[in-house]
Every structure is written in C-alpha cells, then in structure tokens.
Amino acid sequence: MKIAKTYGYLKKDLDVIEESLNKVIKAEHPVLREASTDLLQAGGKRIRPVFVLLSGKLGNFDLNRIKTAAVSLELIHMATLVHDDVIDDSTLRRGKPTIKHLYDNRVAMYTGDYILASALEEITTIKDANIHRLLAQTIVEVCIGEIEQIKEKYNWDQELRHYLRRIKRKTALLIATSCKLGAIVSGLPEDQANKLYKYGYYIGMSYQIIDDVLDFTSTSKELGKPSGNDLLQGNVTLPVLYAMQDRSFNNLIRETFSNPENVVEEDMEAVLSGLQKTNAIERSYNLSDLYLQKALNALEEVPDQKAKQTLQDIAKYIGKRRS
Amino acid sequence: MNTPSIEIRHLKALVEDKIRHAYLEKYMQKPIIDEEKLTILAAIINNTALAANQKERYIITTMLVQVALDTHELVPKTNNSDESEELKLSKQLSVLAGDYYSGLYYLLLSEIEDFDLIHNLASAIKEINESKMKLYYSKESSFHEYTNLVKEIESILILKVAKYVDDTSLDYVASEWLLTNKLIQEKRKLVNNESSSFVDNWLRNTSQDSYTSTLNTIETIIEDKLQQLERSKLNLPVQYTAIKAHLDSRLNEYIRENISIAEEG
Numbered sequence: 001m002k003i004a005k006t007y008g009y010l011k012k013d014l015d016v017i018e019e020s021l022n023k024v025i026k027a028e029h030p031v032l033r034e035a036s037t038d039l040l041q042a043g044g045k046r047i048r049p050v051f052v053l054l055s056g057k058l059g060n061f062d063l064n065r066i067k068t069a070a071v072s073l074e075l076i077h078m079a080t081l082v083h084d085d086v087i088d089d090s091t092l093r094r095g096k097p098t099i100k101h102l103y104d105n106r107v108a109m110y111t112g113d114y115i116l117a118s119a120l121e122e123i124t125t126i127k128d129a130n131i132h133r134l135l136a137q138t139i140v141e142v143c144i145g146e147i148e149q150i151k152e153k154y155n156w157d158q159e160l161r162h163y164l165r166r167i168k169r170k171t172a173l174l175i176a177t178s179c180k181l182g183a184i185v186s187g188l189p190e191d192q193a194n195k196l197y198k199y200g201y202y203i204g205m206s207y208q209i210i211d212d213v214l215d216f217t218s219t220s221k222e223l224g225k226p227s228g229n230d231l232l233q234g235n236v237t238l239p240v241l242y243a244m245q246d247r248s249f250n251n252l253i254r255e256t257f258s259n260p261e262n263v264v265e266e267d268m269e270a271v272l273s274g275l276q277k278t279n280a281i282e283r284s285y286n287l288s289d290l291y292l293q294k295a296l297n298a299l300e301e302v303p304d305q306k307a308k309q310t311l312q313d314i315a316k317y318i319g320k321r322r323s
Numbered sequence: 324m325n326t327p328s329i330e331i332r333h334l335k336a337l338v339e340d341k342i343r344h345a346y347l348e349k350y351m352q353k354p355i356i357d358e359e360k361l362t363i364l365a366a367i368i369n370n371t372a373l374a375a376n377q378k379e380r381y382i383i384t385t386m387l388v389q390v391a392l393d394t395h396e397l398v399p400k401t402n403n404s405d406e407s408e409e410l411k412l413s414k415q416l417s418v419l420a421g422d423y424y425s426g427l428y429y430l431l432l433s434e435i436e437d438f439d440l441i442h443n444l445a446s447a448i449k450e451i452n453e454s455k456m457k458l459y460y461s462k463e464s465s466f467h468e469y470t471n472l473v474k475e476i477e478s479i480l481i482l483k484v485a486k487y488v489d490d491t492s493l494d495y496v497a498s499e500w501l502l503t504n505k506l507i508q509e510k511r512k513l514v515n516n517e518s519s520s521f522v523d524n525w526l527r528n529t530s531q532d533s534y535t536s537t538l539n540t541i542e543t544i545i546e547d548k549l550q551q552l553e554r555s556k557l558n559l560p561v562q563y564t565a566i567k568a569h570l571d572s573r574l575n576e577y578i579r580e581n582i583s584i585a586e587e588g
Binding site for chain 1 (some may be wrong): 346401426439442460556
C-alpha cells in the first residue's frame, strides 16, 4: 500500500494547497518563475501539508487558514531542498535535474531565497505569536542542524546523542512543527497541540532512522544513488554508529576512510558487507520502532476522529517501510 | 537625530554578536556588514518615535537580511570539479550561513511580534531576488539601465523599511548614494586590476563595451552622481544633519583618493 492511500480523502484539500503553492511562487522573472514551478511540478509527497491538514482536522478546521500554514511549511521545505542541492552538488532530485544543474548555483541561491521569502510573506498573513515563534525557532534549528551535519562529517568518535540531535533538527522538527501549526491554527488546546508536536517529532525521528537504514539495505536502483552513499559523503548515521561497536568493523571503517577524499564507490563494497555482518540494521529498526511506539502513545489522548486514525496509519506505514 | 560613528560601531557590534557562530567563523570569511547601509538605516530608524529596544531590533534585523543576501553572493556561480576541500566547505557553509541569518531575522522579529515588518522584509527579499535575476540575465540596452537595476538591488531593503516607518524623505539620497558607493567600489577594483563580477556580468551580456570603456563610463556616472548628491543633500530635512555630514566626509574621501591617484599618474 502506498502512503498516499492512507490520506486519500484529503485529495480535495491537497489540490487547494497545490493551487495555492503555484500562485504564491509566481515570480516575474521568467527563469525564476520556471525554476520555482519546475520544482513544484516535480511533486513530492507533500507530507508536511498532510500533517498540517490532519492536525487541523482535529480542531475547528478552516481550510483558508490551514492552507496558509501548509503552503508556508512546504515552501520552507522546498527552499531548503534547492539550497541543499548546491551544498551536495546534486544533479538529480526526484529523478529530475536540479535547479543548480539546469541553471547554476547562482540561480539556485536566488530561487531558494525567493521561495523562503515567499513562505514568510505568506505565513505572516496570520498574526499569531505562537505560530511565528515556533516556526522561526524551527528554521534556525534546521540550519544549525545542517551546519552540524557538515561539522560532524567523518567524525568516527561522535556519540549516539549527536546523531539523534542532528536528525531531530534535520527532519523531525519540521514535521513536529507541521503538526503543531495545524493544531494552533485550528484552535486546539495547548496540551493537545503539544501532543501532536510530540507525535510529529517521534514520527520524524523514526522516518529519518529508516531512511538512514535504507541507504545501506536498498539497491542503487531503488535509491537512485549508490548504496552507502551517505557514508561515502562522510555522514555518520545510526547503522554506522551501531556497527562501529564491533571492533573489526570499527577498524575497517577507520582504515577505509583514513584519507576520505580518496575513497571511491568500489571501496564501499567491503564496508557495506562488513556492516551487514553486524546487528546494526536490526538495532536501528528497533530504535525506529521505539520512536514509532512513542508517536502512537502521544496520540492516545487526542480525540477519536478520522484524522487521528490516519495519523496512526501513517505511523504504522512508516514502521513497515522497507524500500 | 544624530547617528554618530560610535553608535554605528555599537550597532555593528550587535549585528556581529547575533551572527556569531564558532564553526562558521572558523571556516568562512567574516561576513561584511555594509556600513553605508547601516548608517542610512540607523538615521531613518533613529528619527522615529519607536522605543529604543525596538529601534535596535529593527536595525539589527534589517542588517541581518542584508548580511544573509550578501553571504549568498559568496557562493560561486559554478562548481569547479577539482575544487579543494577547503573551497567546497566554504561554499557549503556560505549557503547555510545565509539561511541561518535569514532565520535569525525572522526569530528576532517574531520575539517582538512585529509580523508586519517580517512581511515587509520578506517582500523586499523577493523583490531583490527578482532584480538580481534581471541583472544576472541582463538584457539592458544601456549601462545606465544596468546601473539602475544595481541601484534597486542596493536600496530596496532600506526603502522598504523607510516606507514601513513612514519616513521616505531620505529615499532619493539613500538610493543615489548607495549606487554611487557601489560604483566607487567597483571602480577601485578595476583600477587595482581586481576582478569585478559587476563589470564581468555586464560585459558577458553586451558585445558593445570593453573593460576600458566601461571604466570610463563608471567614472562619468560617479562624477554626475556626486554632483547630484551635492545638490540634493542641501535639501535634506534638518533631522538628517548627521547624514549630511557623513556624505560630506565620504565625498571628500573620494575626491582625495582621486587626487592622489592622479598625482601618482
């Protein structure tokens, strides 16, 4: 089953959000407009708007206000993707050429800045201090997370808590914020909004851990990039941290990456097979499941409604994700 | 109201304090805080009836936006396949630092719940990026039109804030001076045989001009602008005495610099 089936009944609302996304980024300059709309048309799961919508459905749902929050969050996410492609020098995203590849870094920087500004212009039509403090804090934390990720590259001595803090900033915070914004906009009581924030946070942690596992367990064809590419780029993820508790793998990785700039795809075969011999993948899935359980627990006191059921279904879907 | 240099130094220190980040400082060149924009902005904001802490917040956040935009200009247009790890890291951090400074402006204004200023600054960022794209794909038929685009890029942010605080009396002088200052900087680069992306971009899109003819045109425009500014500053409202003094000092500096270049031959 595809994740979109769990929230198929939101299609009409998602179409309204899609239409609004297109309107908001209508730039005047043809290249800026084309770059932004191409990115939009490349699609994506729109998972952040889905979380805003579902949380919103639990309160006094007003599509106009919910739409503003959902559009802003998706634009913030999109802006970070455009800039991330410059950072990672990526040529493809979702199977299509990136803006930096189609044009150049300069156009990608201007497009990302334009999209982020569009998001802030949009969200400030809602005058609610709680919304802006939360969102602003999240944006700053996401940036710090990305800076930390670069700082911690090839650091084989980092601790588990460093990894967890990094994925919190990289993925979990924006999903948690999506859930809470939907709740605030729909006037849910603070305690409920906080429960939804926790749900989003735990889901985000679980999702990112599985993503990091898949980097080792999926084929290059499934990933659209070489297996173990995260590690090749120097990103030390959970499976690696667990596997490094095995002395021989620990030696292998330190030896392989003694000169990181010389490591090529072929060198990764021994590392990948070494990692598979440890219990790192199983332990990573266990931690992901633990976060999923916490996500489901956070929903316990949320009123029983269809949207709650969908949030539970999404959690279960994420838990079963193996490709 | 006055904006003496000690206050500008204090404001600059406040902005520097906000953008302080140990790792970024270690691997990136220190962000440049545009003192000309800061001086004009401080003059405009100091002339309002806002509370002292609010004035400070307005100035810091607007400058954060400027620093964010300027930091993103440091990202090279294209990647060199054999770029060093150091260069690659500096590029990556320039992308992230610019985003981080943008996030800080939003955070600081959300703390004082000034949603309308957040909105206005965001609109300014959009307009600036539209103008930057026009400049990048410059189809302007004349250098005059090209410099008009530069004027927009240099002054949109300040003019938006001036409009927001309902004092547009400095608009003309501010935008003309910011353009002139930019042209002076670019001229210095050319005279010192340094590369100028401003001129390179113009020459890339035009077949008519050369480096020398562009330098001559820049000099002519600077001279015209200086004369205009001499006249315009006489009409500035009395509360902008400090800006008048600042402009006098900067114009004299430029004239002295030119005399010494001429004497050195």
